[in-house]
Amino acid sequence: MKDNFLKGVIKENPIFVLLLGLCPVLAVSTTVENAIVMSLSVLFVLLGSNLMVSLIKNLVPNHIRIPVYILIIATLVTITELVLKAYTPDLYRILGIYIPLIVVNCLVLGRAVGFASKEGVLVSIVDAVGFGLGFMIGIVMLAIFREVLGNNTITIMDNLSKITGYKMVYQLIPNTNIFPVGLLITPAGAFISLGLLSGILKMIQNKRREER
């Protein structure tokens, strides 16, 4: 159980190790707030789909497995979309097409087909939480890297402040001629940041392996 949880968070991190579901990760990681809301949406869909798929796994004939799973995932994504549209319309506008695109996120479908359809309910829930948290850690790390170096701010609550009543946008150090590096906020910067962070994490992993 513990291994299943840690596998998704560290060993098989969906963003830095498996490189799954990168489309929203690259597009949405411009601010920490967007990254948190996106990862919470993915976590909800992953948890719901793993739970439902593991519950009905014995009822679904093998040849219609994937259409049924997509039906379930699409329902959960539409629920997420409606809730975001109703309660955080600004974030719904910013996240835009990337919320409906969770339906075809290979992480969600991969866990449903590859894990939940073979395992029990409890293990599937633990797996979903592990991979959801792994996705959250990855996207938030990338967003912190890009926002701090590219915009010199950390936005934890800006559009969400209408619901929570707290506005949390911080500027870390005074701007200079060369800092912040605007390139990191652009789509090209997303690829560069992801490559750099993946490389650094791989280097740390290799060093640890050598020490053992």
Place this chain on the structure above:
Amino acid sequence: MKKEVLKGIIVFTIIGFLCSLLLFWVYETTKPQIEYINRGVLL
């Protein structure tokens, strides 16, 4: 083979129906809030 296909159709229909019911309930719950926001944007 025919029996398997029939079972597939029945399972897909039942799950689809349950998913639609769930979606309809969420839609009805969030509808007033979405309409309120849309009215605010239009004004």
